[in-house]
Amino acid sequence: MFSNILIYFVVIPVLMLAGLALTRNIKQVRAVAVVGSSALLALSGVVLYQFLQLRAAGNTDPMLMTGSWVWFEPLNIHLAVGVDGISVAMLILSAIIVFAGSFASWTISQSKEFFLWLVLLSTGVFGFFISIDLFTMFMFYEVALIPMYLLIGVWGSGKKEYSAMKLTLMLMGGSAFLLLGILGIYFHPAEGGQYTMNLVEIAQQGVDKGWQYFLFPMTFVGFGVLGAMFPFHTWSPDGHASAPTAVSMLHAGVLMKLGGYGCFRVAIYLMPEAANELAWIFLILTGISVVYGAFSACVQTDLKYINAYSSVSHCGLVLFAILMLNSTAMTGAIMQMLSHGLMTALFFALIGMIYGRTHTRDIREMGGLMKIMPFLAVGYVIAGLASLGLPGLSGFVAEMTIFVGSFQHADTFHRAFTIVACCSIVITAVYILRVVGKLLFGPVQDEHHRTLTDATWWERISVVTLILCVAIIGCFPNFFNDLVGQPFQTTFANIIDVIK
């Protein structure tokens, strides 16, 4: 079991939990957090390297580095792991954000408990991305959700108790639908199929067509709640606004991607026929998310709310692109997940750092930060530019691919919605530039702010890591495009055929 490299994505966090339980002071906590998150980052690098080697050697299996160990034998439940290009990309994203998040919560109070929950959360996230068994996938999904309650409830700000409860209950509500969907998928294989929880095997034998129309909405809504699909997005702004910095980073950066990844990996991959028939309903909903999120962001004055609504808009775009059901748009969706994960994490890290200094997040009370804290301000400008899709940064690559893919549909319905979604880019520019102009370049609003200091070294590590990644994706899109686009040429090719 331990000869499989993927399992270490769960083993390392578990070791970190054990290490954290033994720590006595904040220095030891930091040491464990930094060593552990660096190990995860290194591990994701190794996995990427091995994955590319295997693909280069001509291995075209849908999932590589697979391993499967029996867990609950009477119930056909296995601990099954395996990755394709998409999961590798998600693992790298998670590792980067966990790494940056550890540095962003350098000075948190009650640090031992904080990191215990944070690491438990990341155990769930990594476990989710490596799983190819529906049961373990669902289990890790829920493992990732519950720490949010305490992380927001204890370390959050503002109306944190309300937000924490709302977020937890809404996400768990989604997982209730999901559980039913998973059980349905298990019990209703297509004619002649076996009962199995293994994703790849289910995809091969298919799901009973009649049941798909019941199970597809269940699973799509279940994951869609976490992907902040309208009208199930309301947990997101409150949750993000109340959460402490590292939690917002992880949540917007990684956790919301669980939703998109799940919609794609479970709902669409396993039930392509129903997806094809029912996609229009969800396209309308996600189209609303995209535009509504962007407009809402325009009128907010709290920095975190602005980015939370912008996340709703961008994650809506992910689901929107997935529902276009062609390989270009879906590749774009995965790219958008990567891009949005990194730049939102960057945004929330910077907002957290600014808030830690000014003690306000209201943009009306701040101004001229470019002079006062140039490093953070430049970081903010870069994040903003990535968000509104400047070429050379990650956002452009992702959104371009999505819209090109979406426009490949020849019918009016899809084209009309593509045009509507495209408008969100303009609105994004409005709210980003409004904040940048007011916050960074406007007149200084509060004289006390003149005495504030710029970023410390640990904050710089966090910010620089994220900016580098955003820039790398922007400058070398081919590499990532091949990595995440490859499955659509092989594994998903037959599914896309089904749809055609």
Place this chain on the structure above:
Amino acid sequence: MDYSQFLVMSQEIGLVAVFLLIFLFDTFAPRKALGATASLACVLFAAFTIVNICLPCFRPEAVEPQSAFGGMYVTNKALFMIKNILNVGVLIVLIQSIKWVNSPDQIMRRGEFFELLLVTLFGMYLMMSSRHFLTFIIGLESASLPLAAMVAFEKKKYESHEAAIKYLLTAVFSSAILLMGISFVYALSGSLYFADIAESIVEECPLLVVALAFVLAGVGFKLSLVPFHLWTADVYQGAPTSVTSYLSVISKGATAIAAFIIFALAFEQFYVPIWYWMLYALIILTITIGNLFAIRQKNMKRFLAFSSISQAGYIMLGLIAGSPDGLTSMMYYILVYIFSNLAAFGVIQAIENNTGKLSMDDYNGLYKTNPMLSVTMMLAMFSLAGIPPFAGFFSKFFIFRAAVEPGTMSLYILVLIALINTIVSLFYYLLVVKAMFIKPDEPVIARFRSATSERIGMWICVAGIIILGLASCFYSDIAAAVNDGFASLL
């Protein structure tokens, strides 16, 4: 008469032996030695539990399917397993009660507590093993009447007496209803053997519908299914906490299994036309009402009373499935529920013994003063709510899985309702977590060190909550026992 058939009842005989030893010690031991009664009871019962768990290793024929007294009593692997599960629960209850029975108010009667408790356990054994309604009623009565005395154990507390009267009246009333139902069944079939009933009643008639409704209602009272739940909250609140925890896990678990056996054995052929929809409605009502009422509770014992009502609804999902998987997941659910609920009661009891506080508001800021108790409570709440990686998640998943296995849309809808209810239950379980970890108020309960016995009890529960789910061997063992014994069980 062939006296060797008593040997078939080896578990019951062992239990009676433990009971007699405690009774004799309590009666004849010198006054000075009486301080050891509680510990002795725990040690004896622990030995009994361990021997029973290990029995299949050195005497495999003891767990083979056998019957005695003309088929009125049977035993097999599955029954052996569920009795062992209950034994473990009882052992934890006994350990947790040591501090309380040794308190000055109870010290005169501490032997009686253990004796009464073991008698009720004997009744539960009999209830599950009987294949004849007479033995079943004997078991049921000896399981419920001594419990009334246990509920009234706090001699100086008014609530305890009130609760005992309520419990006694409902127990008697529900027995009467059950007996009425059984006599109707007898009128239709001419036999009280489960197997004969299944064979001789071939067609449904109005009297059978009434009979089944009465039987279901009688069992529903014992299990506190809504709308027969009205006694539960008051009795749970008034009874001593040890008795409440015993009532909520052991008594409920045994009755649920007995209900499964009766319905799957005697009335299986009327599943679809008659009792499927009755039970369907009962489950929805039980889960929903139990959850909605739990939200507003401030007293921890009342809170757990309503939570246990809704948990009984989830356990009944195994009965509506009616399959080997249903029974397996039901037994597994009971096992996990024993550990989770007893962890919660362990914390409540430790706090009650040391400070006398029982309100949820008193738990505000508990983490600051008593971190270990808070973490135990949190694990218990997460496990009850079904949050992974704790055992409750697995038991909930498996029972839902068993419930949708027949694949009809009505069962999917039932499970969906149950799932939505888990969200409601998560809300109120999180309220406790919120009080302990998040509320900024000054802590009400000062730091204290709980007694060794209390801590042992809680450690066992915490270990169970963590291990029972992640280690798959427990579920596999239960499944193997059920699959082995399902045919002979029925």
